[in-house]
Amino acid sequence: MKHIARKRFGQHFLSDAGVIDAIVRAIGPQHGEPMVEIGPGLAALTQPLVERLGQLTVIELDRDLAQRLRNRPQLHVVESDVLKVDFTALAPAGQRLRVVGNLPYNISTPILFHLLDHVDAIQDQHFMLQKEVVDRMVAAPSTAAYGRLSVMLQWRYAMENVLFVGPESFDPPPRVDSAVVRMEPLAQAPVLDAALLSELVQVAFSQRRKLLRHALGRWLEARQFAGPFDLQRRAEEVPVAEFVALAQAL
Incomplete structure (x- = not known):
């Protein structure tokens, strides 16, 4: 049948x-x-x-x-x-x-x-x-x-x-x-909090046509992050390695 x-x-x-x-x-x-x-x-x-x-x-x-x-x-x-x-x-x-x-x-x-x-x-x-x-x-x-x-x-x-x-x-x-x-x-995966990376990336791409200083900037400020990260660009311009490094730094 x-x-x-x-x-x-x-x-x-x-x-x-x-x-x-x-x-x-x-x-x-x-x-x-x-x-x-x-x-x-x-x-x-x-x-x-x-x-x-x-x-x-x-x-x-x-x-x-x-x-x-x-x-x-x-x-x-x-x-x-x-x-x-x-x-x-x-x-x-x-x-x-x-x-x-x-x-x-x-x-x-x-x-x-x-x-x-x-x-x-x-x-x-x-x-x-x-x-x-x-x-x-x-x-x-x-x-x-x-x-x-x-x-x-x-x-x-x-x-x-x-x-x-x-x-x-x-x-x-x-x-x-x-x-x-x-x-x-990957044989050598980065050591990080996957849930934190997921939240970070979701926030970054929530307003993908705007510069990161709008959504992600406020999110980082709320976490009192003062490290180096260029917010004068859009999420689609940020390589995976930089998102990973930011998650590790938080």
């Missing part, structure tokens, strides 16, 4: 064999590696992955799809909202997870931030996302795409856009272009 894509789950099933093969090659799965796939759907990517891995953990919210997936003995099916999954607990002792998936576009950013909380348990991540989101993730300072998402991921990951995917590669086709991003946690 054909599964009908459910709009409330943001379901767009990958159906292009050439694209699937390209994604698998980009991931490079090796037998025995601990890997988790988010949103396996109709198992288009799941099947070639598990053939190479031997076993695979999949996270699926859709009850009907989860039931289908349980018929495959090589799969460990976690039927859950991915935002409630403890990825650290899924990692085998002494090993880090590889995480992959065609993420639901309507909650992709919350998923990325949820995984950030478990980054120490993760080896790498390969995700299909809306191309616009990937552009923002990998954006350089002083570009239109550079913003809060860029800073909050780049301080912790090295990222690369590895594949463009058009709407025709999905069933049903989304109304946007897609891309696959590779995310590798």
